[in-house]
Structure formats: C-alpha cells, structure tokens
Amino acid sequence: MRIHKISRRNFMQITGISALAMGLAACGGSSSSTAASSTASPAASAAAGNASYKITIAHQQDETDSMHLGAVEFQKYVQEKSNGQIEVEIFPNGQLGPEVDIIQSILSQGGCDITFTGETMQTYEPDLGMIGMPYLIQSDEHMDKVLNGEVGQELEGLMEAAGMKCLAYYTRGPRYITSNRKITCVADCNNLVIRTPAAAMTVSAFEALGAKPTPMALAEVFTSLQQGTIEAQENPLAMIYTKSFFEVQKYLILTAHLRAWVYVAMGKAQFDALPAELQQVVMDGAAAAQATEHQLFLDNEEKYYNEIQEKGMEYVEVDTQEFADAMIGGVLPTLTDSQKKLYDKIAALA
Numbered sequence: 001m002r003i004h005k006i007s008r009r010n011f012m013q014i015t016g017i018s019a020l021a022m023g024l025a026a027c028g029g030s031s032s033s034t035a036a037s038s039t040a041s042p043a044a045s046a047a048a049g050n051a052s053y054k055i056t057i058a059h060q061q062d063e064t065d066s067m068h069l070g071a072v073e074f075q076k077y078v079q080e081k082s083n084g085q086i087e088v089e090i091f092p093n094g095q096l097g098p099e100v101d102i103i104q105s106i107l108s109q110g111g112c113d114i115t116f117t118g119e120t121m122q123t124y125e126p127d128l129g130m131i132g133m134p135y136l137i138q139s140d141e142h143m144d145k146v147l148n149g150e151v152g153q154e155l156e157g158l159m160e161a162a163g164m165k166c167l168a169y170y171t172r173g174p175r176y177i178t179s180n181r182k183i184t185c186v187a188d189c190n191n192l193v194i195r196t197p198a199a200a201m202t203v204s205a206f207e208a209l210g211a212k213p214t215p216m217a218l219a220e221v222f223t224s225l226q227q228g229t230i231e232a233q234e235n236p237l238a239m240i241y242t243k244s245f246f247e248v249q250k251y252l253i254l255t256a257h258l259r260a261w262v263y264v265a266m267g268k269a270q271f272d273a274l275p276a277e278l279q280q281v282v283m284d285g286a287a288a289a290q291a292t293e294h295q296l297f298l299d300n301e302e303k304y305y306n307e308i309q310e311k312g313m314e315y316v317e318v319d320t321q322e323f324a325d326a327m328i329g330g331v332l333p334t335l336t337d338s339q340k341k342l343y344d345k346i347a348a349l350a
Contacts (some may be wrong), residue, residue, distance in 0.1 A: 041145070053274060054087045055266075055282075057114040058105075060095040060218045065261070066093065066300060067116055067170050069093045070293030074264075078286035082278055083190040091101045098196055098217035106267040113270045116262040119199045123154060124162035128155065130342045134327040135320075138350045143171060145349040146260065154337045156263075161285070164265040165272075170293050173301050174256035178249040180225075180230035184318060186326045187208070190219040194232040195221050206234075208330020209323070218243070224249035225249060228279060234258075237291045237304040238297070246311040253316045255323050 055078070061068045067088070075088040078343040097104055099120050104114040107124075112179055119132030130136070138145050146152055147169060168260055183189060189209040196202045198215040206213040218239075224230045226249040233245065234257070240246065264286055271279060309315060335343060 001295045014181075033072075033188065050085065052085055052087065053082075054091050055113045055270075056088065056091065056111060058091040058102045058112045059096045059116045059125065060092075060099055061116075062242050065092075065238060066293045066296035069296055070170065070264075070289040070298040071114075073292040074285045074289035078281055079287045081281045084341050086278060086281070092108070094217065094219040097303050098219065103164075104267075106270075109267060109269060113262065114167070114266045117164070118262040119165065119201060120157060120197060120199065121162055121165045121265075122199060126336065127338050127342055128158050128162070129199065130339060130346065131155070131260050132197075132201045132258060133343060133346075134202075134205045134257045135324040136343065136346055139259075140171070142312065142350045143259060145346050146346055147171075149349070150299045151342070151345050151349065154345075159263060159265060160226060160268055163173045163268050165264055165268045166264070167261045167283060168289065168290035170266040171261045171297070172259070173238065173247065173297070174261070175234050175236050176240070177232055177234045177255050177257070178240055178245050179251050179253060179254065180249055181231055182251050182314075182316060183253045185315060192232055194234065194293065195224065196234065201334075202258075204331050205327040206336055208326050222248060223324040237273055238300060241304040243310055244307050246313045250314060251316050252308060254320075254323070255318060255321060257323060257327060278331040285321055 056073070057071050058179065059067065059071065071090050071092075075090060078086050078088050091112075096105065099117060100123070102112055102115045103108070103117060103123075106115060106345065118342065119129050121131030122132075137146065147155075159166050163200070171283060177183060177194070179192065179194070183192070186209055189206075189211045192211040192215055193208075194206055194211050195216045196206055196213040203213045203215065211232075216224060216230070220232070221233050222243060222245065225233065225245065232249070234255075235243075235245070268284070271282065274282065332340075332343075
C-alpha cells in the first residue's frame, strides 16, 4: 500500500472535495435492549396515535461545527415533519459527558438517544475498530465504496448488534497531529505524550510510533495542552480549528494518518419504540442532516486549512509512507481473524 506525501499543493485533492453519495444502508443485527425513550409506552403510542416523544442528541462538537449544524437540521426537520409529536433537544460541547459515557447512556436508555460515534464502538463490537485503522481509507472515493456497499452494510450490522441504529454518517477530513514538538519523522515521536480517543486501535498505532498515547475526554484536551500535561493531540482540521488548539500548539504535522467517518447513531431500542411513520420521519431527517453537514464540511475544509495557518501554526510536511509503515506494522499483528478479514475487504476497494 503506497501512501503519497501530502503538501499544500495537493491538499484539496486529498481532503476529498468530491461529495460522497448520500445513501443510507439499512442496519442488520439484533439488540437485547427493549425499553423506550419516550413519554409513552410503544403500545400506548400505537393506540393513541398522537403520543409525544423526546429525542435527545449529545455530542462533543461546538455550535459552529458542521456536525452540530447537521444536528440542528435534523431537529428542524423532525419537529416539523412529525407535526410536533417529536421534540428534539441537542447538547453540544460534551455537556452530557465524554463520548464513552454518552454511548453508555444511550445503550442503557439513561436519557440520551443519539450521538456521533465510530471506532469508539469497538468496546462493544471489536470489529468496529477498523473504522480507526490508520492509513486504511485512501480517498473520499474509497470511503464512498466502503460506506455504500456490502462492507458498509456489514459495519452497520455490527453497530446494530451493539444496540445502535445507524441513521446517517458524517465523513471526516484526514486527521493530523498537532504538537509543541516539531515532528519531521517517526523518530521524533519517541516518548511524545499525545492525547488520543479511547480506542484500542488508535492507541496501538501511536505506540508503534514510539509515542505515549493518553486517552482523554475531548473536553479536557485544551486545558491539558495549556498546562503541559500532554504535548500533542490528533484530530481533523475542523476539530483543530473549532476547539482552538492553535492557541496552545505550535505545529501541525501533515500525517493524514486516518480518514474516517462517524455514524449518526440512535439507540436501537429507542428507535424501535417509535411508530413506523415516525421512524420514517427520523430516517428522512437524518438524510437531510447528512446532506447539510457534508456540504458545510466541504465548504469549511479549505477555509480551516488557511485560517489555522494564519493563526500562527507552522505546517510540517512528513514522509507519510514512513508513518504508514510504522503504524500499520504496529497494528496489523494485533488484529483478530475477523478484523483482518474486514481489513482485507476494505483495502480491496481502494
């Protein structure tokens, strides 16, 4: 697998300005959850026909992020098209806790219904960790083939088996390292204390660089960088910009080590509790949210690239093949047989 070097000249190409197809594959699988997140039981809802429901969305992004604005589109669409039967409440900025806590709240029907998640779900279905496999997705076109084909259906089936209904997906730009240490090669990552998500595959990838990955809630990252508890973090441009990491980081390292996506995922039990006509409203609203978010994402990607640089961060080009060799070489031996099969299926679509 050859990973091409990234520069400003080809940045617009590697960020994938071509829009992805908006198809939403049906989820497969099963869930042991049965309780409803509504103000009435499923039986009463079906009988009454006009029962009211409340859907709570919680996520880590701020109010300017395209993913949050996609949620706002979902809120407007669903409340209008349900004729007021569904109320949607949104909690951005990690107000209801870190991603792992929100997922648990959804699965236990503890007050939250929808979030944006991907490889973090490997805690419940290990094969979903492949969403976070470094340097696996090569381009937007590759991601499109994955998400809108048989592999995408398989991944959504795994999500549903874990108790989450896939309503839509948001694609992300490449992830980069930001650091207060100038990194020009893999050797420069030795003992680098870097925040990563709480995802085993991501941790393994950075350990393979010689770094010291430190899983941490996103809400804690800015202060931890400011105080020197950690030296670095990794995220797409949108998160680097909207979380103002340029205020506490000197360098943006153009590793592009991961192209991934997050699902707009709803608790399967909560989704199943809705009458069929309201389930369709929710799915249609999610499709509208996906289309809105993706266009905003495309519009923002080049703007963020330029504005982060204007804020004073120095962009550092690296040999991405060297990083790919190290990360892939460190992670591949840890894959289970089923993960390796999924890896091969995704790689074959490149």
